[in-house]
Amino acid sequence: MEQIGKAVVWREKNQPVVVERVVVEAPRRGEVMIKLAACGVCHSDLSATNGTIPFTPPVILGHEGAGRVVAVGEGVDEYKVGDHVLSSFVSMCGKCRYCQTGRPQLCDQAARTTTTLPDRTVRTRDLAGHALSVFSGCGVMAEYATLHVDNVVKVDATVPLEKAALIGCGVMTGVGAAINTAKVTPGSTAVVFGCGGVGLNAIQGCAIAGATMIIAIDTSDAKLDMARQFGATHSVNATGVDNIVKAINALTRGGADYAFECVGSGDIAAQAYGCLGKGGTAVVVGVAPLTDRTSIKTASLTFGEKTLTGSYFGSARPREDFPRLLRLYHTHQLKLDELITRTYTIDEAPQAFADLSAGRNARGVIVFPSQ
Structure with missing residues (x-):
């Protein structure tokens, strides 16, 4: 049975999002329909x-x-x-060589689900009957959504859904970059560039992994204050710093073990790499424009045995990692409540995007009525 409900729709580049009533079709083979309780307002949606x-x-x-x-x-x-579920924005087939070798975040199927379900069709249309694409095979900024089971993960029903929703992207991406991709070690030194939602989670990922010096870098004092709540031991406001690389190298007395770029900038990725000590690893987490470039000294890769790599979706294995992160929340090792700066109704979605663009929130969350 199809459902009619509100959804947040993007119709024109650089124009505010709109809230419309849309038709969501019943699930076909291998699909489920979800009644949403909450959806995080992520920078990727803004991008x-x-x-x-x-x-x-x-x-x-x-x-x-x-x-x-x-x-x-x-x-x-x-x-x-009745099952409680989270959306996974990377569709994971379980059959391709990436899924079979433990790297499902790189699943071949994901390339076919950027705006549709895996069969390249959608279950959504506007009231005029025109098909509506769905972001990353999900389109869950809506009261109802029909997803393929490859984009869905069952979770413990004891965690409030408005908190659990954050696991599906920002938390997994940031914490996973530290724990899964970089494999931060106890007693190490880490630097995180950018203290938005993903950067804060990279910071708490480093803290959970046991890093003892975690340096947060941003241009906002308010975000740097928040970074300390999530485990940063030091903070640097990059505004007015002539050479951030030299400043970090001096602070770490020779360079960091790990550095995370959580902004989406080729220049900042180069800075993250530049502040590494010998044997260090820089992880690019932010999504930069496709035309962006990063320049480093090639010889430093050899003589310093440094690594520059990327992290997509926190190198996630969602069906294993989502429940694991929720267990960390249960044991008070992972902060979720503190990430939510403000909640919005779906009708307030344009304001939620404006606040995101202005950098006002760690995370804004749209909460849907229970009935």
Whole structure:
């Protein structure tokens, strides 16, 4: 049975998002319909609306969602009505060579689900009958969404869904960059460039992994104050610093073991690499414009045995990592409540995006009515 509900739709580049009533079709084979409880307002959604990530409108936004299953399609036996689930914005088939070798975040299927379900069709249309694409196969900034089971992860029902939703992107991306990609070691030194939602999670990922010196870098004192709440031991406001690399090298007495670029800038990626000590690892987490470039001294790779790498979705294995992160939340090692700066109704979505663009929130979350 199809449902009609509100959704946040992007229709024109560099224009505010709009809230519309849309039609969501019943799930087909291998799919489930979710009634959303919450959806994080992520910078990737904003990047779609301003052209940083190339999408063709109209698109229903949202990829950091949490809700309850309200219908299951043919052949679905791992989910039932009432299950609490999170969306995973990378579709993972379980069969390609990346899935089979433990790197499902690089799944071949993901390239086919940037704006559709895996079969290249959608279950969403506007009230005029025109098809609406869905962000990363999800489109969960909506009251209802139909997703393929490859984009869904079942989670413990004891965690409030408005908190659990953050696991689906920002937390997984930041914490995973530290724990899964970089494999931060106890007693090490780490530097995090950018203290937005992902950067704060990279900081707490380093703290969970046991780093003893964690330096937060941003241009906002308010964000640097928040970074200390998430485990930063030092902070540097980059505004007015002539040479941030020299400043960090002096602070760390020779360079950091790990550095994380969480902004989406080729120049900052070069700075992250530049502040490494010998044998250090720099991880690019932010999504830069496709035309951006990073320049480093090639010989330093050899003589310093340094590593420059990327991290996509925190090198996630969602069906293992999502529950693991929620267990860390249960034991008070992972902060979720503190990430939520403000909640919004779906009708307030344009304001949520304006606040995100202005850097006002660690994370804004759209909360949907329970009935």
